[in-house]
Amino acid sequence: MHRMNELDLSHLLLEAFRSLDREIEAALEDRGAGELRPSQALALLLVDRAGTRLSELAQRAAITKQAMMQLVDDLQEMGCVRRVPDTEDARAKMVRLTAKGLRLRASSRKSIQAVESRIRRRLGGRRYEALRAALTEVTEAEE
Amino acid sequence: MHRMNELDLSHLLLEAFRSLDREIEAALEDRGAGELRPSQALALLLVDRAGTRLSELAQRAAITKQAMMQLVDDLQEMGCVRRVPDTEDARAKMVRLTAKGLRLRASSRKSIQAVESRIRRRLGGRRYEALRAALTEVTEAEE
């Protein structure tokens, strides 16, 4: 049988991601935010109280603005978010959280933190921080 | 500006994976295996010399057999692989590497190892092993 430790790093990374993603999904469900997919929950966390522009959100998530558009479209359709014109630039719009959006953002933050701290407990603070540091270095590398 | 170390672990994992994936893609290109996508290269490594059943491959990659079918279909269409009946079970077929498949598998292995050892050098052996161990634990956790 092929065991985990024979696998290449990219498989390991992908599996870890998928595992976390499923955990987040379950955590959202548990907190009554089951209508949110993990990616939407993550997007919600990027919007700040004053509202944020679409392209700024895209930049924060490191995806194209078109990709962020789709996330925001969905979020808007489910009433978490609305777009209001930016007073300082007639081209731009601010993505603002609705009351529902605020509520679900709180649930999302808690869900994600719960998963994160479960991992942290499992690994121990030292190894958890080492993991984050190593991942950051792996990512930064390819410039 | 949002910095990397403020991000949640799942983003970090995904970014690291994508980064590695791009590195593997480039490495494949450099070694004349540019026609292979990283996922196909990874799949090729799972096939052993004697040939391997589709469902066994799927299990090794931790995906459904239908998903593996698509990978193998593509690999077959580009002449890396062919399906021969399994002599011990008339339901089953063995996925076998062609000459071209063997050649590309070698390139794939080298490409992936090159990327992997670049990471290893960057982190140092100790931290590299710690990374793998931590990722494995993160994944095993959610059972």
Next chain:
DNA sequence: TTGCATTGGTAAAGCGACTTGACGAATTCG
């Protein structure tokens, strides 16, 4: 001040890597 490149949002299409569901044919089990 006019003209041109840039920036912000959007629409449409497509893609990669999966998943779920449904099947027939061969095999194993009770």
Next chain:
DNA sequence: CGAATTCGTCAAGTCGCTTTACCAATGCAA
């Protein structure tokens, strides 16, 4: 023997993106 399981396959759908192409508002340069 018959029922449940396993192997490969077909078909369709999903998710999270990307690329290409626009238009409208803005900033900058000549």
